[in-house]
Amino acid sequence: MTNKQLLSRIAQILVVLLGISFITFALVMLSPGDPVRQMIAGNEDIIVSQQEIDALRHELGLDKPFIFQYLDWLGRAVQGDFGFSYMVKKPVVEQLMESLPATVILALASTVFMLLVSIPAGIYSAVKHGSVFDYVVRGLTFIGVSVPNFWMGLMLLWIFGLKLRLLPIVGGRVSLETLILPALTLGIVMASKFTRQVRTAVLEELNQDYVVGARARGMSENHILWKEVLPNAMLPLITLLGLSFGNLLGGAAVVEIVFSWPGLGYLAVQSIIYRDFQLVQGIVLWIALMYMVINLIIDASYNHLDPRLRKAGR
Amino acid sequence: MQTLINGLKTNRAFAVTSFFVLLLIAVALAAPLIAPYDPLEATMQNAYLAPNADHWFGTDKLGRDNFSRVLYGAAYSLSSVLLLVTVIFVIGTTLGVVAGYFGGKVDVVIMRVADMMISFPGMILAIAIAGILGGSLINAIIALTVVTWTKYARLARSMVLKVKKRDFVEAAIVNGGTSTHILWKHILPNILPLMVITAASDIGAMMMELAGLSFLGFGSQPPAPEWGLMLNEGRQQLQTAPWLMIFPGLAIFITVVIFNLWGDALRDVLDPRQEE
Numbered sequence: 001m002t003n004k005q006l007l008s009r010i011a012q013i014l015v016v017l018l019g020i021s022f023i024t025f026a027l028v029m030l031s032p033g034d035p036v037r038q039m040i041a042g043n044e045d046i047i048v049s050q051q052e053i054d055a056l057r058h059e060l061g062l063d064k065p066f067i068f069q070y071l072d073w074l075g076r077a078v079q080g081d082f083g084f085s086y087m088v089k090k091p092v093v094e095q096l097m098e099s100l101p102a103t104v105i106l107a108l109a110s111t112v113f114m115l116l117v118s119i120p121a122g123i124y125s126a127v128k129h130g131s132v133f134d135y136v137v138r139g140l141t142f143i144g145v146s147v148p149n150f151w152m153g154l155m156l157l158w159i160f161g162l163k164l165r166l167l168p169i170v171g172g173r174v175s176l177e178t179l180i181l182p183a184l185t186l187g188i189v190m191a192s193k194f195t196r197q198v199r200t201a202v203l204e205e206l207n208q209d210y211v212v213g214a215r216a217r218g219m220s221e222n223h224i225l226w227k228e229v230l231p232n233a234m235l236p237l238i239t240l241l242g243l244s245f246g247n248l249l250g251g252a253a254v255v256e257i258v259f260s261w262p263g264l265g266y267l268a269v270q271s272i273i274y275r276d277f278q279l280v281q282g283i284v285l286w287i288a289l290m291y292m293v294i295n296l297i298i299d300a301s302y303n304h305l306d307p308r309l310r311k312a313g314r
Numbered sequence: 315m316q317t318l319i320n321g322l323k324t325n326r327a328f329a330v331t332s333f334f335v336l337l338l339i340a341v342a343l344a345a346p347l348i349a350p351y352d353p354l355e356a357t358m359q360n361a362y363l364a365p366n367a368d369h370w371f372g373t374d375k376l377g378r379d380n381f382s383r384v385l386y387g388a389a390y391s392l393s394s395v396l397l398l399v400t401v402i403f404v405i406g407t408t409l410g411v412v413a414g415y416f417g418g419k420v421d422v423v424i425m426r427v428a429d430m431m432i433s434f435p436g437m438i439l440a441i442a443i444a445g446i447l448g449g450s451l452i453n454a455i456i457a458l459t460v461v462t463w464t465k466y467a468r469l470a471r472s473m474v475l476k477v478k479k480r481d482f483v484e485a486a487i488v489n490g491g492t493s494t495h496i497l498w499k500h501i502l503p504n505i506l507p508l509m510v511i512t513a514a515s516d517i518g519a520m521m522m523e524l525a526g527l528s529f530l531g532f533g534s535q536p537p538a539p540e541w542g543l544m545l546n547e548g549r550q551q552l553q554t555a556p557w558l559m560i561f562p563g564l565a566i567f568i569t570v571v572i573f574n575l576w577g578d579a580l581r582d583v584l585d586p587r588q589e590e
Contacts, residue, residue, distance in 0.1 A: 020434070272445030284438060291433075
């Protein structure tokens, strides 16, 4: 990836962030209910005077036309100020940084689990394709991709937490004990997808002419598999890995809720329920940014790893 | 259509899975006839009954019959997911065809927006949209449409670009065919099979996402017997009434399995290039 390409990708990321922030901002304007009233009363049913509401609305600049509010917000955001969350009574950025580690830990743990299962299972089932093992793997992964992850989470919680009493059922904190079930839930669902992708990628490479050639020249199957096929098959998988890791950072919300895992997804759902839109805005942008930066890194390393792209001078 | 009928005769997987899809739809339609109880009728003295001869799947906190609710849920969940997939299919395909066929500025604008939507995780935006607009089935459908249409638009556009170069389309253009005529008679029939396959294989995934939004409280609202929402309600009674969580989840799982298998089989029937 040349510097020019890198710059254009970064510019693209900024444009997307701008677009997303505008969409979420516009949505907030369209949303029913009055965030100012909620800000004062919380979710309790207390009477708030109209003067009080108007005063706060003026103070927050929420009585200005939409576009000015957006520009105000944007002006502060580029300086790193994403506003104040009244739900947690902290600056948005501070809360984001507090919730981030839990999400990263969960994403890493489930990705490690996924790799440990998928890579061996996918490779073996491709090499022995048509065998009993292959059929079992395909059957299990099919089930895995058809189970909603939150139901899988609930079932695991019920079996391991309530029936067998092996693991705690109360979440809300980050520890090894509380990490196991959510990581397992996400890991199983992702491993099902990834195993299929590994299998397909390896099978595709095994059918290439160079494999036939290598066999004809009498190379051992082991040599062909480890030295020729796998390095080639791994390349497209790196992109998929990046995408699924990126998705984990944002898409694990449902599982985080099931296990009360205090990460970004959990925070996102809570902030929406409390209609704390400054926080919602911050989370959505932050997750989008992380996702795009990860993809950029993956693409850059991909260009570096694939000799075909290197030679073409890209 | 003829291909589909031939497929039913020659492809056993397609015949079997189609039967199960029809069975599901039949169950959904017949729910009022087969359900032993009213899914919304609360009988407080029957709250939290474990599965028994009268209530096969037990009862919930309001004493409503879980079996009847799961049955009615089939109608509710199936119709909402079919509506969702249809909306995404129509909007995505239309935009993609328009972008591909007319090109120029329209194309640039549509595809730039599509690029933007595709470059970050959709689920979090779907949650934000559905949540901010306020939890309702319609808002959940809007949210998932906003984050999913791009897939169809890109696919439709790339296929239109390919078909446009084929001789019969060029001939139609040279012969002075109107855009409407060319689109309806030459382009759409050629891209539709693959678009339909894509939509059919997406039903399962969309069902899970829609149920996920309902589970978070950003989709269907009580007292609707929607499976995702039932899981949300059942979750709070995991300890005392696990049947409230087990059966709706099982229903989603079975439905998704059936539609995923059916989607795969349909692909085999409609798309001869694809080989196993």
